[in-house]
Amino acid sequence: MVAILNKLILSIGIIPFVVFSMTCNKTLILGLGSTWPPYYYKDGGKISGVDIDIVKNIFSKANICLEYQRYTSSQRGLFELKSGHIDFLFAASYSKEREEFAYFSIPYREETVRIFWRKENHQALIKANFETFINSSLVGVTNKGSFIGVKNTKLLKERKSSIMYTVPSIARRMRMLEHHRVDFTIEDQYSGLYHLQKFPIKSIDMHPLVVFKNEVSLMFSRKSVTKKQLEKINIVISENRDVFEQILKSYL
Secondary structure, three states: OHHHHHHHHHHOOOEEEEEEOOOOOEEEEEEEOOOEOOOEEEEOOEEEOHHHHHHHHHHHHHOEEEEEEEOOOHHHHHHHHHHOOOOEEEEEOOOHHHHOOEEEOOOOEEEEEEEEEOOOOOHHHOOOOHHHHHOOOOEEEEOOOOOOOHHHHHHHHOOOOOEEEEOOOHHHHHHHHHOOOOOEEEEEHHHHHHHHHHOOOOOOEEEEEEEEEEEEEEEEEOOOOOHHHHHHHHHHHHHOHHHHHHHHHHHO
16 A cells, blocks of 8 residues: 555655654654755755654654655645645644644744844844834845744735745755845744854854744644544643753754
8 A cells, every 4th residue: 555655646746755664553744845954854865853853752652653745845835734635744833824724733842033144234234123124125035935923924025125035945045145145034043053053154143133933833734634643642742842852952
């Protein structure tokens, strides 16, 4: 059955990954967009990262097996979740719109969104709030499908003067910033700092403004996951938040 399913998946251009095997009551498929270190990346062909390790920890305790399917962007992953082609996504922020097609676990870690920029020649914006910043003349870039809060998302859509690009890879976004194609990028704080630790760029700084702070959850398709399964996962999360914090710290 697995072999037949994999052939079907390959025929429509999706790459499946079976990540670990054990005797389990259920197998769930995790959708993966662009790599997002330190939360998700490939190391020597192996899928690794903070959120990958956290999901494995949760599923091993909940007696659930895990498979991966890769997509070109987080936005595509949301579409596939809504359609029931994958079972869940990690690092999801709750919204009423998403709740129409997804269940949310209780939060498993915090997320902080910041601005990374080249601050030279822009000292007037050092104390700017988000609305002032995006209505400046600066050019920015952000991730496709990322969530920065309802209020900030609305401000971004209604901006008057700044130009915003959407690019699915943090490596590409940072290169755009380094080579003066944009003036700033909106990033998860730890992801931005982790990238600059691995690939130092002296001209890039983190703006003091906290754009958005939120707790993130696992987001499950209502078409393939039951409330009973969700309850089991929630019990494991509630008992292991300190373990997840240690996993995060081990990467930083």
